[in-house]
Amino acid sequence: MPRSxxxxxxxxxxxxxxxxxxxxxxxxxxxxxxxxxxxxxxxxYAYRDRRNxxxxxxxxWITRINAGARVHGLSYSQFMGKLKANGIxxxxxxxxxxxxxxxxxxxxxxxxxx
Numbered sequence: 528m529p530r531s532x533x534x535x536x537x538x539x540x541x542x543x544x545x546x547x548x549x550x551x552x553x554x555x556x557x558x559x560x561x562x563x564x565x566x567x568x569x570x571x572y573a574y575r576d577r578r579n580x581x582x583x584x585x586x587x588w589i590t591r592i593n594a595g596a597r598v599h600g601l602s603y604s605q606f607m608g609k610l611k612a613n614g615i616x617x618x619x620x621x622x623x624x625x626x627x628x629x630x631x632x633x634x635x636x637x638x639x640x641x
Contacts, residue, residue, distance in 0.1 A: 588623035595626025599637040609640035 541559055547569075548555060548562040555565040593603035601609070610617070615636065617625075625633040 585619060588619040591623040591626050592619060595622075595630070595633050596637065598630075599634060599641075601637065601641075606637070606640070610636075613640050615640065 544563050544566050545557065545559070547566045548557075550556065551562070551565055554561045556562060589603060592606065596603055596606035617636070622633070622636075625636065
């Protein structure tokens with residue numbers, strides 16, 4: 528009896544990985560073993576960096592809020608503490624946007640908490 532290998536499924540699996548490697552340079556895009564390793568590594572980076580992106584943006588927002596608050600004579604921690612004490616519930620993303628793009632609105636918030 529001949530050996531049974533599911534060539535259809537194997538080829539489909541390989542095609543899927545090769546398709547994911549589209550755009551890679553050199554052998555990474557068309558040689559199965561190299562492409563498989565490259566795609567696997569890329570998936571790990573993507574998984575890790577979806578989490579890192581949240582950290583990076585939070586740090587960026589904090590930097591922008593700090594810069595905006597210091598223009599008005601407050602540090603970031605003082606400003607955030609006074610926001611909490613006055614019951615103003617704006618998240619860092621919104622505060623950073625106000626500090627960058629709407630300085631007059633940000634100044635109104637700072638004046639309200641002072």
